[in-house]
Amino acid sequence: MLLHLSSHLPAQYAPLKAALVELVRIPSVCEEGAGGYPFGPAVDQALRTALQIAGDLGFRTHYGDGGYYGYAETGQGDEMVGILGHLDVVPVGKREEWTHGPFEAVEADGLLYGRGTQDDKGPLLAALFAVKALMDAGVVFHKRVRFIFGTDEETLWRCINRYKEQEDLPGLGFSPDSRFPLTFAEKGLLQCHLTGPNASGLRLAGGSAFNAVPDTMLYDGEGQDTLAAKLDELGFAYIRAARGIAVQGQAAHAMEPEQGVNAIARLCIALQAIGVESGAVRFVAQEIGEDPNATHVFGPCADEPSGKLKFNVGKIDLGDTEQLSIDCRIPVTVPKEEIVAKLSAAAARHGLVYQEFDWLAPLYLPLDHFMIETLMRVYRQCTGDTDSQPMASGGATYARAMANCVAFGALFPGELMTEHQPNERAVLQNLYRAMEIYAEALYTLTR
Secondary structure (H helix, E strand, O other): OOOOOOOOOHHHHHHHHHHHHHHHOOOOEOOOOHHHOOOOHHHHHHHHHHHHHHHHOOOEEEEEOOOOEEEEEEOOOOOEEEEEEEOOEOOOOOHHHOOOOOOOOOEEOOEEEOOOOOOOHHHHHHHHHHHHHHHHOOOOOOOEEEEEEEOOOOOOOHHHHHHHHHOOOOOEEEEOOEEOOOEEEEOEEEEEEEEEEOOOOOOEEEOOOOOEEOOEEEEOOOOHHHHHHHHHHHOOOEEEEOOEEEEEOEOEEOOOHHHOEOHHHHHHHHHHHOOOOOHHHHHHHHHHOOOOOOHHHHOOOEEOOOEEOEEEEEEEEEOOEEEEEEEEEEOOOOOHHHHHHHHHHHHHOOOOEEEEEEEEOOEEOOOOOHHHHHHHHHHHHHHOOOOOOOEEEOOOOHHHHOOOEEEOOEEOOOOOOOOOOOOOEEEHHHHHHHHHHHHHHHHHHOO
């Protein structure tokens, strides 16, 4: 430990855990406009609670623009170091797959269970309490340190965009929303709808979010016995439910769709095989299948810094019209226009039209950038880990929203990622380790 914080950091362990329990118990899933709040009352409650926690620690706080964002700040000066995190969370998914309630914040065997423990309430609080330890140690900050609390990260980033329109921007910083040692490249994130007329009359809806691999898909239409026989033939798991057939998958984050099993894809493959006529079903079955790289549409799309393109069918809605909701992570050197052209052509083969929903440009800092070199040095000094190297990711963090910013922790190399999945959980000792790294990093960045 570089800063003689041996007494000040452990003193923050219990308050950090208590604050995380408080925040996780707030079910801050976006409910757009509900209760007159931008993203619903629960998200607003999480924002106000985080600001109260920070205020009690001695930070100056600001509740921004009716609840779009907030910030907590300490230190003085014109220069600012930003720590960018978010308080909204993805939906629960299948409640029956949770060992503990997703918003109960149960501690067991050194783990704290709950939605948001990894993504992103736990890491954000680890950084916040790291600064509190520095404050208690008498550190004088030569720059302002500002925690920017986002509320719309899991959907459209309207929070951080509103912040950028109205507030001072940090000159450098990090987002504690990934893995150590750090992420120097984040793929372009394209979310879109493929829409078309519903000529088949088939009614179908499922999936919870663009950026989550759907873990179940219910079919309650005609021909269920025929469908069940085809699912058996294909080796696709399903349950005969009271309302129909529930095709089973495995949840995962859309940045790593290969870690999951897409229930929408499996249902569409089986439906197409038994002769169901639907443009959306055909597109999924014939163009994508279970290939997380959508090679049939894009070919072998990859680059050296960031790896392969990743493709996820997150939602399907067949009502009066047909609509697929797609999440695509594009390698950092591949032009977005090239991907859109190929996807539009593939969609058109099945009577579907491409409609862009959201686009986040990629993040790519060279390895000799001062932020990369500084944070890698801090990480190695704190951990003794000289083997782990800067990474590229398919994830989308707030780091790409600001200049000279990277994703930095809080998961350690080899630590199990459970964000966006049932039984999301944080290893408490690892959060405390991350707090030490963040303290050293913020001391260094404010010199």
